[in-house]
Amino acid sequence: KQEVTQIPAALSVPEGENLVLNCSFTDSAIYNLQWFRQDPGKGLTSLLLIQSSQREQTSGRLNASLDKSSGRSTLYIAASQPGDSATYLCAVEGNTGKLIFGQGTTLQVKP
Amino acid sequence: DTGVSQDPRHKITKRGQNVTFRCDPISEHNRLYWYRQTLGQGPEFLTYFQNEAQLEKSRLLSDRFSAERPKGSFSTLEIQRTEQGDSAMYLCASSLQGAHTEAFFGQGTRLTVV
Numbered sequence: 001k002q003e004v005t006q007i008p009a010a011l012s013v014p015e016g017e018n019l020v021l022n023c024s025f026t027d028s029a030i031y032n033l034q035w036f037r038q039d040p041g042k043g044l045t046s047l048l049l050i051q052s053s054q055r056e057q058t059s060g061r062l063n064a065s066l067d068k069s070s071g072r073s074t075l076y077i078a079a080s081q082p083g084d085s086a087t088y089l090c091a092v093e094g095n096t097g098k099l100i101f102g103q104g105t106t107l108q109v110k111p
Numbered sequence: 112d113t114g115v116s117q118d119p120r121h122k123i124t125k126r127g128q129n130v131t132f133r134c135d136p137i138s139e140h141n142r143l144y145w146y147r148q149t150l151g152q153g154p155e156f157l158t159y160f161q162n163e164a165q166l167e168k169s170r171l172l173s174d175r176f177s178a179e180r181p182k183g184s185f186s187t188l189e190i191q192r193t194e195q196g197d198s199a200m201y202l203c204a205s206s207l208q209g210a211h212t213e214a215f216f217g218q219g220t221r222l223t224v225v
Contacts, residue, residue, distance in 0.1 A: 004153075006153075034213065041221065043202060043216045044154070044202065046213055046214070046215065089154075091154075096166065097142050097159065097208070098156050098167065099154070099156065099214060101155070103152055103153045
């Protein structure tokens with residue numbers, strides 16, 4: 001059974017810092033891995049999708065990496081801003097498109 | 112707006128009442144998913160449809176829960192005889208069938224059972 005773990009559960013950093021969020025999964029037989037952002041009381045916004053054959057994806061200040069063999073992904077946020085404060089969720093996808101989520105990392109960026 | 116739409120955004124109901132939620136996916140997406148999220152947790156899969164066929168249901172989906180997608184477009188999720196433990200955010204997502212397609216989520220329906 002696929003299990004996804006995110007570390008840390010919460011993170012507080014000063015504005016401008018670079019940071020890394022971690023995601024690990026137990027079954028390497030995945031199709032994709034997606035990183036999402038969730039603001040309080042809201043739905044999920046897709047940030048990056050990494051296909052199983054890819055090693056990384058970049059969008060603006062965000063960079064996500066994937067190491068399938070070790071069951072790990074990281075989300076790197078450069079030059080953090082207060083507007084980046086949110087919960088970040090990673091999810092792995094099997095062949096049906098069903099997503100298995102981690103519990104999320106709640107990020108606070110202090111001005 | 113061509114995103115995933117969910118209605119209502121919030122629902123407060125008394126224990127024992129039935130509730131129904133609606134999800135309108137992105138129009139060209141043939142896959143539709145329902146997830147449930149409780150406070151401080153990641154979303155958990157409930158069920159999914161490919162076109163009008165319901166292809167998988169989680170064991171979380173008790174017999175009080177039923178989902179439909181009658182014409183392969185919008186979907187409804189009904190909870191009968193609601194319990195306080197049903198209080199959660201119910202999220203809908205849609206995607207195109209295929210190996211590397213992105214899932215798009217709606218804003219969710221927040222259910223509170225009092």
